[in-house]
Amino acid sequence: MKRAEYPHPLRSLIEELKRMPGIGARSAERIALWMLQSRDAHPESLGRAIARVQETVHSCALCGFFTETDPCALCADPGRDRHFLCVVEQPTDILPLERSGVFHGLYHALGGKISPLDHVSPEHLRIPALLLRMKEQPPTEVILALGADVEGEATAHYVADLLREFPVKITRLAQGLPAGSGLEYADELTLSRALTGRINLVGGSGA
16 A cells, blocks of 8 residues: 655655755755745746846856856945955855945955865865955955854965965954854954954054
8 A cells, every 4th residue: 555645746846945055854845835835935936036046146256256247246346445355255254244334345255164174175265366366456455354263264374374475464353253153143243343353464563
């Protein structure tokens, strides 16, 4: 005697949803059933939105942020202060800094952090693109806005060592960020204080 089970297309949808970060088996099942049964689901619109993102959104060749054009709106903005370049781990770290309202320079997302346990080495990061920017459009100051965990600290030191050959001031965000976490978990006030009280690492005499 066969046991009741969902049709194959529905099971396939549940399996695909389970692959998403933070979505477990039960959550994937609830979402799939909602998409199938709810009048407000509009799965066709969802499918078109996903397809449009895949077709049109990519990483900015300069900073690595999400964009439909190259360079992105931030890099192309003539109002940004090009004397300051803020280096972050992920493109998603740029928005919290923007919302703090303190930083008005340019950004560079490395695309991760050095983590031997996760098989992430410097070769996997956007470090060559950073060095190219230093040669072609050298800023006055580079702010290392990397996470406060062990991997973030190691990445910051590695990048700082590479940048010592350039006549640029290198600073690090001040303490106050949540220990062992990245920028995405910090509130706007904490980020604002960390930016304004940043610590000098190489070059210059103050923040």
